[in-house]
Amino acid sequence: xxxxxxxxxxxxxxxxxxxxxxxxxxxxxxxxxxxxxxxxSNAGLFxxxxxxxxxxxLAMAIGLFLVAFSKEKIEDEQISQLRLDSLQWAxxxxxxxxxxxxxxxxxxxxxxxxxxxxxxxFLIIRFRWAIFRLNSSLSREG
Amino acid sequence: MKNxxxxxxxxxxxxxxxxxxxVGVSRQTINAIESNKYVxxxxxxxxxxxxxxxxxxxxxxxxxxD
Numbered sequence: 001x002x003x004x005x006x007x008x009x010x011x012x013x014x015x016x017x018x019x020x021x022x023x024x025x026x027x028x029x030x031x032x033x034x035x036x037x038x039x040x041s042n043a044g045l046f047x048x049x050x051x052x053x054x055x056x057x058l059a060m061a062i063g064l065f066l067v068a069f070s071k072e073k074i075e076d077e078q079i080s081q082l083r084l085d086s087l088q089w090a091x092x093x094x095x096x097x098x099x100x101x102x103x104x105x106x107x108x109x110x111x112x113x114x115x116x117x118x119x120x121x122f123l124i125i126r127f128r129w130a131i132f133r134l135n136s137s138l139s140r141e142g
Numbered sequence: 143m144k145n146x147x148x149x150x151x152x153x154x155x156x157x158x159x160x161x162x163x164x165v166g167v168s169r170q171t172i173n174a175i176e177s178n179k180y181v182x183x184x185x186x187x188x189x190x191x192x193x194x195x196x197x198x199x200x201x202x203x204x205x206x207x208d
Contacts, residue, residue, distance in 0.1 A: 072168075074167070074168040076166070076167035076168050076171050077167070077171070077182070077183050077186060078167070078168070078170070078171040078174060078180050079168070079171075081180075134170045134174065135170060137170075137173065137174070137177070137179075138169065138170050138173050
């Protein structure tokens with residue numbers, strides 16, 4: 001089956017590596033001497049703080065993209081359908097969350113950051129879960 | 143939609159994996175089609191019927207609620 005707009009299979013592992021690499025950078029941001037994203041917007045476009053924030057966020061976003069949209073080992077029409085279903089659920093969840101946040105919170109900056117990774121992470125979890133269930137139904141029937 | 147892929151496989155004596163390989167999908171997909179959890183596309187259905195050398199409607203049949 002021909003699939004368009006999907007990354008090769010090995011990109012998934014590159015994606016996981018990028019996400020894992022991003023975690024310590026984000027966790028120890030303050031002890032590395034960088035401010036939180038909210039404070040960086042005033043510091044200028046090419047200040048260290050802003051460049052650090054943009055590069056870590058980009059590493060995470062690209063990593064999530066690679067994981068979410070790389071091919072499976074055997075890519076077929078059922079897998080594509082599961083991925084699209086998961087994408088639909090992710091968009092639903094994202095818009096529900098976005099609406100709730102916009103109603104109850106005025107913290108636009110964090111809403112934006114949340115919006116950056118919620119759909120992709122939910123897509124990945126939902127898709128992996130669907131694949132897991134598919135595989136377990138296979139081993140049940142032998 | 144119903145299908146009798148499992149029966150046809152038994153007649154031809156091939157496994158799910160072998161059928162999957164011949165039509166270019168994963169074994170999970172063949173399993174899901176056999177247990178009526180997934181409806182294949184027309185292209186895939188035609189490929190499967192070609193493997194068994196039978197017309198499409200001998201393998202896939204519509205149900206009343208389709």
